Amino acid sequence: MPTRLTDEPLGISCVFSDGTRAEFSLDGLANPRLARDLATALVDLIHPHGTADSRGTVNHYIQSLRQMVHVLAERGFTGGAAQLRRGQLAEYWMGSTGPREATSRAMVRAFAQVGGVLADGVLNLATGRPYNLQPNHRQLPPYAEGEWARLAEVCRTLADESYAAHRWALAALPRGRRPRKGDWSVENQRWLLARLGPLSAPRFAAELGITEAALWQRGGFLQASADLFPTHNMLIAYRLLFGIYSGIVPDGIDDLVTGDIDWAGDSTVLLSYIKGRTAAESTNLPRRAVRLLEQWLAHSALLRSFAGPGRRENLWLAQSHPGQFTVVTGSGARAAVQRWTVRHGVLAQDGSPLKIHRSRIRTTHLAMRDKAGWTGSGRATIDPNHSPAVEGDHYLTVTTEAQQHAVEAVIEDAQHDVLRRAHPPTVITEEDAAVLAAGYPQLVAAMDLDDSAIAELVGGQRDVFTAACGDQLSGLHGPAGKPCPARPWVCLLCPLAVFAPRHAVNLLRLKAFFSRQWQQMPAAQFMAVFGPYAARIQQVLDRFEPAVLAAAARHVEDQDHELPLRPEEMTA
Secondary structure, X not given: OOOEEEOOOOEEEEEOOOOOEEEEEOOOOOOHHHHHHHHHHHHOOEOOOOOEOOHHHHHHHHHHHHHHHHHHHXXXXXXXXXXXXXXXXXXXXXXXXXXXXXXXXXXXXHHHXXXXXXXXXXXXXXHOOOOOOOXXXXXXOOOOHHHHHHHHHHHHHHXXXXXXXXXXXXXXXXXXXXXXXXXXXXXHHHXXXXXXXXXXXHHHHHHHOOOHHHHHHHOOHHHHHHHHOOEHHHHHHHHHHHHHHHOOOHHHHHOOEHHHEEEOOOOOEEEEEEOOOOOEEEEEOOHHHHHHHHHHHHHOHHHHHHOOHHHHOEOOOEEEEOOXXXXXXXXXXXXXXXXXXXXXXXXXXXXXXXXXXHHHHHHHHHHHHHHHHHXXXXXXXXXXXXXXXXXXHHHOOOOOHHHHHHHHHHHHHHHHHHHHHHOOOEEOOOOOXXXXXXXXXXXXXXXXXXXXXXXXXXXXXXXXXOOEEOOOOOOOOOOOOOOOOOOHHHHHHOOOXXXXXXXXXXXXXXXXXXXXXXXXXXXXXXXXXXXXXXHHHHHHHOOOOHHHHHHHHOOOOOOHHHOOOOHHHOOO
C-alpha cells in the first residue's frame, strides 16, 4: 500500500520508491489534534505525492512535527491547525532552528493544499520569507583538468600494475610447491596461499610449523599475499577509477553487488544501483568502465572464492592489508582515501595533496562529458555549472561548422523520433504470412524481409514479450549486433514490432501493470515515464477481436510476476 496515515496509534506508514518501508509513531503527543493535522499534511509531502523519499528525510519531518506540537502545547495551545494564529507561529519560528522552521513551514503549507482551513494570514506567513536563513550549500566545482588527469593516471597505473602482477603470480602457481626451509621462495608461498586462502601472518606461520618471527625473517610473505589478493590500497584505486569512468553517484558505487551487473554482450553492461536520494536506477556503462569492471572481477576472483556467502556477493572485496586477513567491502572512510592520496603523490594545482570528494568526481565526470560531447575537446569553454536551458537561451551561438553539424544532428534525431512514434502499430489479426505481406508491404520492404523471415515473424520464432521483432540485432535501442536491451513496453512504439493475437495475453498483463503504476506514481511522473506507451497499448488492443481479448483476459492475474521486471520496477 502507498504512504498513508494510521490510527490507534497515530502514525505514518511509508513506502518509498526503492521499495523500502518505514513506520513512524506519533502516539502520546500532548496535542493529538494538532499532531493529526500536521501528520495529514506530512503524508502529502512523502513519496509518491511529494519529494520526501527516504527514511532519513521523513524522520527530519517527524522530529520537527514532534517539537512543534510539544513547544506549542507548553505555551497552552490545545487546538488544531485551523486554530493556529500568525503571532503563535511567528513566535515559534523565530525561536526555532533553520531546518525545523523549513520543515514545519512545509507542513503548514501542505495542510492548506490537502484542503485544510487556516486562519487569516497564516498561509501567507508560511509561504513568506523565513526568519532563520539556512546556509547556502553549493555544489563543489569540477576538478581542474590537470588534477583530473593526474588522479586518473595514478589510479590507472596502480590498477594495471597490480593486475599484471596478479596475472603473473597466477601463471607461476603450477611451478610452486609447499615452502620448506631449504626451498623458501615467494613463488612457493604463493602456491600455498592459493590453496589455503588469504591467511594472516600468524596463521600462515602456524601452518608451516614455524614462528611468526621466523616467517618475517625469511621474507616474501607480504609480496606473495599482495600479488594474489587485492589489498585495500588497490581497492581505493579501482573504485576511484570506476567513478571517473562511469560517473555513478558514490552511494550507488558503495552498495554494488555482483548481481547488479547485467551483461548485454561482450562489451555492454547494464548496471543497476541505488541512488540514496532518489531510488533504484540503471545505466549503460561506458566502454572504459566495462573493461575496468572486467579487470576487477578477474583480479578479485581468487579472493572472492574464499569469502563467505555474506561477503562473496559484494562487488568491492579486498584485504585490509597484505598478511592481515580482514576482508573489507568498501573504500573506507574519507581519512583512508586522503592517506592514499598522500602515499601516491596525487597533488592539487597548488602542490598540496589533492582533496578527494567522490561526489566531486561525479561532478567532474559530467562536466568533462558535456564538454567533450559538445565540441569533441576537453578544452570547451561552455560553463558546466550552467543548465542547458541557460546556455541555449543566453550564450549559445553557432559559430563553427562542427557546432552547426552538432545542432542539426540533434534536430534530425528529434524529428526522426517524432515520426517513428507517429507511425501506426503493425497489427495482424490472422497469423498468416500472406496477411502480413499484403497488409504491410512498406514494412516488409523497409526491414528487407524475405519469405523465411516473414514466416518466422508470423510463426512466433521472433517473439519477444509483447510482440514479434523484425530484427533484434538492429541496434535501434542498443548496440548494433547485440540483442536488444529495451524494456517490454518500449516495443509498443518500436517500428520493428509486429503484434499478433497470441500476444494479447502479455499485452493485457502490461496494461494491468500500467494501471498499478498509475495508482502509485504521481501523474506527472507516470506520463513522463509510461504515458506514450499507455496510449499506444490501447490502440493495439483495439485492433483485436473482442473474443480474442476476452479469452486472453482469463489468463491475467494482475501480478508483477507475470512480467519480466527489474526489482526497481516492481509495484510497491
